[in-house]
Amino acid sequence: MSEPPVPRDRFAEHADEIRARIRERGGAPTIYDIAELAGVNPSTVSRALAKPGRISATTAERVHAAAAELEFRANPMARALQTGRTGMLGLVVADITNPVVFDIIRGAEQEATAAGYTLVIAESQESSENEAAAVERLLPSVDGLVLATTRMPASAILDVARRKSVALINHSVDGVRGVLPDVPAGVDQIMDHLAALGHRSVAYLAGPESSWISARRWTAILAAAEQRGMAIVEIGPHAPTIAGGRDALRRVTASRVTAVIAFNDLIAIGLMQQAADIGLAIPAALSVVGFDDIFGSELIVPALTTVRTDLQLAGRWAVSMTLGDAAGPGEETDAGLLPAVLVVRGSTGPSPAPRG
Amino acid sequence: MSEPPVPRDRFAEHADEIRARIRERGGAPTIYDIAELAGVNPSTVSRALAKPGRISATTAERVHAAAAELEFRANPMARALQTGRTGMLGLVVADITNPVVFDIIRGAEQEATAAGYTLVIAESQESSENEAAAVERLLPSVDGLVLATTRMPASAILDVARRKSVALINHSVDGVRGVLPDVPAGVDQIMDHLAALGHRSVAYLAGPESSWISARRWTAILAAAEQRGMAIVEIGPHAPTIAGGRDALRRVTASRVTAVIAFNDLIAIGLMQQAADIGLAIPAALSVVGFDDIFGSELIVPALTTVRTDLQLAGRWAVSMTLGDAAGPGEETDAGLLPAVLVVRGSTGPSPAPRG
DNA sequence: TTGTAAGCGTTATCAC
């Protein structure tokens, strides 16, 4: 029964008492605990913590001291229940192991964190049912949703957009915000490059059938080829994977084209691996171009010529779009356009059999 | 004022009425709406939806029909507030763009989804302050936390583990569950391989200073080298990136070793790129081994010899560990050990100058 | 400026 060696003030003692009570009930400190310690009403605590200025400086300081003392952390669930805002943002991607989405995730995560939001990620595994399920699961918990390379039909997307703020990546639906690579710009650079190398006959290796962006690339390539008087064929669809690219080679050689443009780098890499396996020289016998400039494209030999778009930027933009509902009504359908730039490496070379 | 063309029952009409009311208040259907439509008490709705069996078959059916009719989705925030369980799991990684973490994320996401949980991801960008902040931010919203290659001190980890269920990846702290690669097994395979090729003098390219797993690898390599009578030196620390690997080359050549073991594949790849730039032949002049077998390691030329661990499995295990609090007290400190297997490719070859 | 009190949508604890 000895006095404490160091004299402690009422505040500290009371804090100990409250801490003990908190521990006993096995929970976290609440605004009621803070209120008690600071000697004010819980609502005052709420105000002091959430809306600065609305409270007298001295009370605010007492409240903050008490909150710090008890290591108070507001319960996001309770707050969300009341306000309807959860502070979370959803990101749905087709395939987490696809290098393309890494950058999207990173950009989205950065922007979300910077804005004080927490990013929730779901993977659809390229299946539209999975995707719909993921969206359904995420929707009640998030303030906004980013759909990257979605496979959902436009009607479903509009349904979702009606319920929550939505932004699209690599997809476009009227009335929904989105960010797209500048496909025509990238395609024009490819076609100019191939034309300069003497290629007159080119194949496009399509991505998945349900891929909106693959269709868009094909449209642009078709137009660019016509415009330049080049022969163009579409081959596919293909899974957007290395395996998908390997499977494509036979049809490519059979088509006798001198250059191929793959839907993405993974398909391009698979095609090149398969070509190496059967002794087909690249670029001597066949030039190959990809899209995305993923990690690995400059490691492969020969290094892959590809169209780079800043997907990290896409992630950032998309997040800020879902957050920025402040955009005027005229901006609703606006699609951010990502610059695309052709990175020329070793997988493209002079056409082996220039005609004419 | 005409009768509806198709006769509709009371249920459907009532549903319309309720739907109108919901729309008017601008919210989502609640169990009160369901209760009204089904003609039961809200608490009965809750029971029917959450705990099957506790309710009569007929009421359960009526409730489910009403819920389906109104497209009811339980509000996760309200549920979390009451139960204390949020249905979310946190995953904190050092660097999202590091290929190693992709697999971890995917495995974690799969396991979490399979268990009915939603995965929340945060990135620490290799900074322990960022990491602490991320953990602090996530903690109140999640039921459990997976820390992958954490940079936090053991004391902080234990603090977190006291508040929520925690599992570690590539890190070990007494009293906290975790999953680790079987480092000695992987190292033994490397050393046997190098010894068989005639290498007698080897360098280890360390990872970041704060990396627990880098220290662990060094310890194992040191022991294995001593045991085999090989010369071993540690060089570093290095950033776990391609740039970090490039920076390492000068010290490596200066050390006159005939083989290097890099902390991870990125460092190994950077080293090889730099070697190619200065005309140093690999593996003729220098053998290189990495860890992780990331995407890209088999694309580079020569392809990288590396120790593969199933990081996707690591993600799955870690998630199931945080979920499985059912584990007995004796299992608390148990660390799952991931099999490690050496994948021999082209970056290792006979020692250029076998001594003796 | 601060206190009072009524929710937010669930689940949990009682009764009946």
Add this chain to the structure above:
DNA sequence: GTGATAACGCTTACAA
């Protein structure tokens, strides 16, 4: 087996 009713922790009119 089902119905009242009180939490959960916070925000927000409305009063004072």
